[in-house]
Amino acid sequence: MADKIAFLGLGSMGAAMATNLLKAGFPLTVYNRTAAKAEPLRQQGATVATTPAEAVRDADIVFTMLTDDKALEEITTGPDGFIHALKPGAIHASCSTVAPDTNRRLAEAHRAHGSFLVASPVFGKPDVAAAGKLWVGSSGPAEARERLKAAQAAIGQGTHNFGDDPGAASVAKLCGNFLLGTVIEGMAEALTLAEKCGLDRVGFYEMLTSTLFNNPIYKSYGKLIAEQHYQPVGAPPAIIRKDMNLVVQEAYKNDMPMPFANLIRDRLTATVALGEPDVDWASFAKRVSEDAGL
Amino acid sequence: MADKIAFLGLGSMGAAMATNLLKAGFPLTVYNRTAAKAEPLRQQGATVATTPAEAVRDADIVFTMLTDDKALEEITTGPDGFIHALKPGAIHASCSTVAPDTNRRLAEAHRAHGSFLVASPVFGKPDVAAAGKLWVGSSGPAEARERLKAAQAAIGQGTHNFGDDPGAASVAKLCGNFLLGTVIEGMAEALTLAEKCGLDRVGFYEMLTSTLFNNPIYKSYGKLIAEQHYQPVGAPPAIIRKDMNLVVQEAYKNDMPMPFANLIRDRLTATVALGEPDVDWASFAKRVSEDAGL
Amino acid sequence: MADKIAFLGLGSMGAAMATNLLKAGFPLTVYNRTAAKAEPLRQQGATVATTPAEAVRDADIVFTMLTDDKALEEITTGPDGFIHALKPGAIHASCSTVAPDTNRRLAEAHRAHGSFLVASPVFGKPDVAAAGKLWVGSSGPAEARERLKAAQAAIGQGTHNFGDDPGAASVAKLCGNFLLGTVIEGMAEALTLAEKCGLDRVGFYEMLTSTLFNNPIYKSYGKLIAEQHYQPVGAPPAIIRKDMNLVVQEAYKNDMPMPFANLIRDRLTATVALGEPDVDWASFAKRVSEDAGL
Amino acid sequence: MADKIAFLGLGSMGAAMATNLLKAGFPLTVYNRTAAKAEPLRQQGATVATTPAEAVRDADIVFTMLTDDKALEEITTGPDGFIHALKPGAIHASCSTVAPDTNRRLAEAHRAHGSFLVASPVFGKPDVAAAGKLWVGSSGPAEARERLKAAQAAIGQGTHNFGDDPGAASVAKLCGNFLLGTVIEGMAEALTLAEKCGLDRVGFYEMLTSTLFNNPIYKSYGKLIAEQHYQPVGAPPAIIRKDMNLVVQEAYKNDMPMPFANLIRDRLTATVALGEPDVDWASFAKRVSEDAGL
Incomplete structure (x- = not known):
């Protein structure tokens, strides 16, 4: 039964x-x-x-x-x-x-x-x-x-x-969310540089995700970033910011620097500080565009 | 003809x-x-x-x-x-x-x-x-x-x-290499944190690349990083460091900050400075382990 | 009385x-x-x-x-x-x-x-x-x-x-220690670049601290860094790393990114991970030299 | 004569x-x-x-x-x-x-x-x-x-x-400007954290510069940052951004990572991208406040 x-x-x-x-x-x-x-x-x-x-x-x-x-x-x-x-x-x-x-x-x-x-x-x-x-x-x-x-x-x-x-699967989960953060920041920087250099943001996204980065994660997060429309909300910035702080603190506890994790956490912190809660957390990609004056 | x-x-x-x-x-x-x-x-x-x-x-x-x-x-x-x-x-x-x-x-x-x-x-x-x-x-x-x-x-x-x-495809290529760099640093930080927390480095790599990151790029670079054996040499650190400097300079020229790109370039710079040329450029992942005292 | x-x-x-x-x-x-x-x-x-x-x-x-x-x-x-x-x-x-x-x-x-x-x-x-x-x-x-x-x-x-x-003076103290960290990393990068370019490390330190940076803090920490001899121990790396983590967490709690603080904390984390406890915390400046292959 | x-x-x-x-x-x-x-x-x-x-x-x-x-x-x-x-x-x-x-x-x-x-x-x-x-x-x-x-x-x-x-004095000058940049970012992060935690920005600046950081550089740049009024213009952001890029490129040429220099250059890049030219370059401190939602 x-x-x-x-x-x-x-x-x-x-x-x-x-x-x-x-x-x-x-x-x-x-x-x-x-x-x-x-x-x-x-x-x-x-x-x-x-x-x-x-x-x-x-x-x-x-x-x-x-x-x-x-x-x-x-x-x-x-x-x-x-x-x-x-x-x-x-x-x-x-x-x-x-x-x-x-x-x-x-x-x-x-x-x-x-x-x-x-x-x-x-x-x-x-x-x-x-x-x-x-x-x-x-x-x-x-x-x-x-x-x-x-x-x-x-x-x-x-x-x-x-x-x-019982802590091991949590470590894995935190690392997984961290990796998603690297995908978001990476795509945001790549697409924004392409845009600044005159390429079409969405077209370049499509090229990337139909060749080297032909993967559901890159496609789903990349689409939000390429189109700069952060809906629907998979998870809001504040929630994943909490996860990224757990990553950073777990790294601290284990005597390990994690520069990418610091940066992603801080992108989310700025996003929370700017107060736009009803968007997907991938919206921290906006910080990349803003810093570029777009 | x-x-x-x-x-x-x-x-x-x-x-x-x-x-x-x-x-x-x-x-x-x-x-x-x-x-x-x-x-x-x-x-x-x-x-x-x-x-x-x-x-x-x-x-x-x-x-x-x-x-x-x-x-x-x-x-x-x-x-x-x-x-x-x-x-x-x-x-x-x-x-x-x-x-x-x-x-x-x-x-x-x-x-x-x-x-x-x-x-x-x-x-x-x-x-x-x-x-x-x-x-x-x-x-x-x-x-x-x-x-x-x-x-x-x-x-x-x-x-x-x-x-x-005629510059556009070069921009795309530079962005592509930059994204590969984010994969390497991301995987290196994730696998190293997992290792520091007691998980099996290779096992976790296999889990990641058979689920969310089931993609040839993550599999091929991830394998080098998981096993920490940077052979065969796809491209040596000095060559890709040059590419990453082109990325950073292109961003500078276009008035755009790229924090991930800076970090990847500097990882490669340290790798070049440390003088181990006959390895794949993904070997900059070693810096992550070293900084963690491994 | x-x-x-x-x-x-x-x-x-x-x-x-x-x-x-x-x-x-x-x-x-x-x-x-x-x-x-x-x-x-x-x-x-x-x-x-x-x-x-x-x-x-x-x-x-x-x-x-x-x-x-x-x-x-x-x-x-x-x-x-x-x-x-x-x-x-x-x-x-x-x-x-x-x-x-x-x-x-x-x-x-x-x-x-x-x-x-x-x-x-x-x-x-x-x-x-x-x-x-x-x-x-x-x-x-x-x-x-x-x-x-x-x-x-x-x-x-x-x-x-x-x-x-009762928390205010603690904030001030944490900010003060953070600023000392920026002095250390700043001097380490400046002196190391000068050294790599052929200048005399100690001579350049003396010039800086007798002109623009004529200040006891720059002189005392700068001397340790210029001479790369991290004795006597004002405070060991592990203690100040704890302070830097408090800085980073206080910033997190108050919704504020602090990129310099992240970096200093991670320098200290690497220093702790590398296991050289009986030196002044300014010894994290060694990481700058090491990354430069010196 | x-x-x-x-x-x-x-x-x-x-x-x-x-x-x-x-x-x-x-x-x-x-x-x-x-x-x-x-x-x-x-x-x-x-x-x-x-x-x-x-x-x-x-x-x-x-x-x-x-x-x-x-x-x-x-x-x-x-x-x-x-x-x-x-x-x-x-x-x-x-x-x-x-x-x-x-x-x-x-x-x-x-x-x-x-x-x-x-x-x-x-x-x-x-x-x-x-x-x-x-x-x-x-x-x-x-x-x-x-x-x-x-x-x-x-x-x-x-x-x-x-x-x-004939290159040596130029190295020294670039390193000097870099150090000024670390003072600006450092003060901006410290004063902004203090402010977010409820301290008086100007009061804390006065305390810092009458004690540990009693130095003309900290006083003059710190005043602009504390009062957030970036006048008069010592040098505009675009000019010093050029210097910081020279620092970063000199470091690259000499096989040396400089994380603080990257960050300062990128702060200036964002400042140039945002298009406010008639202010002192210390105005890149505004980025710190903006990222904190102020």
């Missing part, structure tokens, strides 16, 4: 992932701080809980998909956190992009409680999540990782095992 | 391209400063000339593939340059990675002479050139661009038209 | 400051985790306490001069922290270089306890401290700031008032 | 220097492309020439103070350059901020002509030049350097000898 799943956090990513779990036949209870976001899932057959604790009471697996480390810690081990209501042996699939140490710390709390944490971050935008085509990273206790596979398969097109350290 | 072609500059790239022109049936005369490099082509049927002027005397098309701007200008308009020996109406397919203004200046000289210059830079490493799978950029006078198509088709898998400005 | 002072933290800076308080006639009780460091002060008349709480029991003013935020919080509000033993109305002169929020948080704890915190960071190396020539920043409740003046005058040549916010 | 002097280039710096030469009793002939600028000097007793050649015909010493390398080469060895009109044994005191190689190349031309070049760059703003308080660098043939001393003394408060290489 299918594991009972609770899903906490129904933003654009979480809602899409929860929907796919439901479609795959998992009995699903959902919770979101803003209750309205749970409505579409109720209509598709999910049970809606009014507190995290209520949501997880019968769950074999609890997915969390939250904004940041603070929100994840609060919903897990905070005063109204779900961990105390969790069945022994249950698994927490922690999907948020957080510091490796956050997942490690929560994994300790689960161990003390008799439950498990498997870091389970996902790679892909909301439209990819909706299509069930995310890439999933997975790290934590081996047995729990094994038991989580069926649910991970319902949300993604492939799961990569990063071993026993 | 096929155009008669002269090919000047038989480094690893040039030799592969000349070979493919020969295979495609073009009558070919070749020239290289170091004559020994012409020998394999002679054995395959090419005529070997002892001066640039001699090489181009009957040519309809002259390909040049040289180390840098200075070498290109010297062989074209220098004291022993070929331009004076060129037939009226002949086309110079200028394939080297040079400043846009260098091609523009030479295009002027050709116009005065009654010949044409088409910037025809190529994207790809020597193995790609050998396979005839280069991507070709093309810009210059429309009629000449048209006449050059058959020869370009013999060396590449596709040609992209960048219009009439 | 002079205020009774407790001094916690007798590193090279703290010991020099405590000695000057003693010389100025303040009754002094000292505490240091490693007791041996208190011996010279005992010989000059200070009372030596064996715990922080014992040290502060009769104190009107408690100076703390510790390595980092964690050490300061531990000695103040930790399980064996001194705050519980403090007399109502006593003043905590917090001299360590810490995050503004750390002093703000501790100021709250003092308020709850009925005591006061005045951030009182100092500018200057150990030899400057020994000479009583530090510059002192001061911020916190007005009345407490006023009462602290006599003690501050005993350790410095001047005190600058930064107002009521 | 005093050397006869010709002075070519009467911008704000050149006019002030020429005036001081006149005051010191040197017979003076001046030339400027825009003749009106010569008028005040004529009124003080200078002869005004209508061509460079005419200006230098009787001169023992020719000072040049021009915008850039191109202008200097043109006026010296160009079609209407003065070198052909120069007396054998005359000295060219080359004061412009130019690439070391430019002075080396011109020194060769002088040697061939039987005259001498002494690089004689000056450190200081127009008001410092007017006060005769410039610092002067001097490099070139020993005998010529010796003969130039009296004239250099008339324009400055001290002359530093950089030896026989």
Whole structure:
């Protein structure tokens, strides 16, 4: 019989992932701080809980998909956190992009409680999540990782095992977001130089992404940058800025300079400081154009 | 009847391209400063000339593939340059990675002479050139661009038209090399952070390049960086450092800051300063590891 | 009658400051985790306490001069922290270089306890401290700031008032250390370029610091860099790296990019990663020479 | 008897220097492309020439103070350059901020002509030049350097000898301008962080420059930055951007990364791209505020 799943956090990513779990036949209870976001899932057959604790009471697996480390810690081990209501042996699939140490710390709390944490971050935008085509990273206790596979398969097109350290998959996720940032800054500088030199911005984008950089990442982010229209919003600047700060702090902690990461974080900082929140984070590419007087 | 072609500059790239022109049936005369490099082509049927002027005397098309701007200008308009020996109406397919203004200046000289210059830079490493799978950029006078198509088709898998400005395709080429540099630095930082955090460097590379970054560029450069073995040499650090300086100077000339380009150029500068010339330019990724104390 | 002072933290800076308080006639009780460091002060008349709480029991003013935020919080509000033993109305002169929020948080704890915190960071190396020539920043409740003046005058040549916010003087201190970092990197790049171009490194240093940059900071740090001998140790790389990370994080928190600060922090990170701890932090200037192949 | 002097280039710096030469009793002939600028000097007793050649015909010493390398080469060895009109044994005191190689190349031309070049760059703003308080660098043939001393003394408060290489003093000058750039960026980041954290920008500037950074350079540039009023114009952004590009190119040529120099050059590039020419170059500090959303 299918594991009972609770899903906490129904933003654009979480809602899409929860929907796919439901479609795959998992009995699903959902919770979101803003209750309205749970409505579409109720209509598709999910049970809606009014507190995290209520949501997880019968769950074999609890997915969390939250904004940041603070929100994840609060919903897990905070005063109204779900961990105390969790069945022994249950698994927490922690999907948020957080510091490796956050997942490690929560994994300790689960161990003390008799439950498990498997870091389970996902790679892909909301439209990819909706299509069930995310890439999933997975790290934590081996047995729990094994038991989580069926649910991970319902949300993604492939799961990569990063071993026993519950922080490891978070490292991978942070590195992945960092690499996306390098694609954005790289394309922004290349397309802007081309434009300044008289080439057609969109035409050059098309050439690049049909030859050397024929890849969905370059195509999707590159399109936003080539056309300078940063819609729809995959993730807003403030959220990914937080991720880039985690990258920089993880590098600091591990005694490693990361000049590209510094620059991307600062591009996002300027973007946040300039106050245009309702755009995709790739909009930091605008800073490249502005500095060039365009 | 096929155009008669002269090919000047038989480094690893040039030799592969000349070979493919020969295979495609073009009558070919070749020239290289170091004559020994012409020998394999002679054995395959090419005529070997002892001066640039001699090489181009009957040519309809002259390909040049040289180390840098200075070498290109010297062989074209220098004291022993070929331009004076060129037939009226002949086309110079200028394939080297040079400043846009260098091609523009030479295009002027050709116009005065009654010949044409088409910037025809190529994207790809020597193995790609050998396979005839280069991507070709093309810009210059429309009629000449048209006449050059058959020869370009013999060396590449596709040609992209960048219009009439003989500098335009050079801009595109420089931007392309710059983007490769961002891939190298990005992968180096990502893999090194992963390594410092306890992940397996090669394993993480494999995950990245089988998911989000499933692309030949990320795979080929990423492999060198993941395994930290910078062989074979696609291009040595000093050559691409020159290209990155062209990028930075082109940006300066066009009033545009390019922070990623500065950093990549400086990585290559440190690599040149440290004096390890017989490695691929992706070896600047070593600087990332060294700064992390690895 | 002079205020009774407790001094916690007798590193090279703290010991020099405590000695000057003693010389100025303040009754002094000292505490240091490693007791041996208190011996010279005992010989000059200070009372030596064996715990922080014992040290502060009769104190009107408690100076703390510790390595980092964690050490300061531990000695103040930790399980064996001194705050519980403090007399109502006593003043905590917090001299360590810490995050503004750390002093703000501790100021709250003092308020709850009925005591006061005045951030009182100092500018200057150990030899400057020994000479009583530090510059002192001061911020916190007005009345407490006023009462602290006599003690501050005993350790410095001047005190600058930064107002009521207990975080403000910490901001100033962090900015000051950041500026020292810009002097080091700036001098390192300038002297190294001069050297690479054939000028005499030390001679050029002497010219610069006897003309435009005729200033004790440029002279003292510049000398270490010109002669490439990073002794004596004013502060080791790891300590100031921590400060630079506080700068970068404070900038992040306040939505501000700081490219120079990123670079200085990363220079120090590489220096820490390379593992040469017993040198002055200005030794990060070595990275400039190394990158230039010297 | 005093050397006869010709002075070519009467911008704000050149006019002030020429005036001081006149005051010191040197017979003076001046030339400027825009003749009106010569008028005040004529009124003080200078002869005004209508061509460079005419200006230098009787001169023992020719000072040049021009915008850039191109202008200097043109006026010296160009079609209407003065070198052909120069007396054998005359000295060219080359004061412009130019690439070391430019002075080396011109020194060769002088040697061939039987005259001498002494690089004689000056450190200081127009008001410092007017006060005769410039610092002067001097490099070139020993005998010529010796003969130039009296004239250099008339324009400055001290002359530093950089030896026989006519490029050496240019290196020193470029490094000096680079260091000024680090002061500007450093102060801009420090004051802006302080401001973002609630400190008073001007008050903090005053504290810094009356304590650790009590130095005319920090005071004069810092004042512009603290008050964010970039007047009067010591030198406009475009001119110093050219200098910073010379720094970066000299570093490139000598195989040396200079991250601070890259950043300063790019700050100036953005400033030029944004098109506000009639401000002091320290106005690139505005970029720091803008990136912080101020």
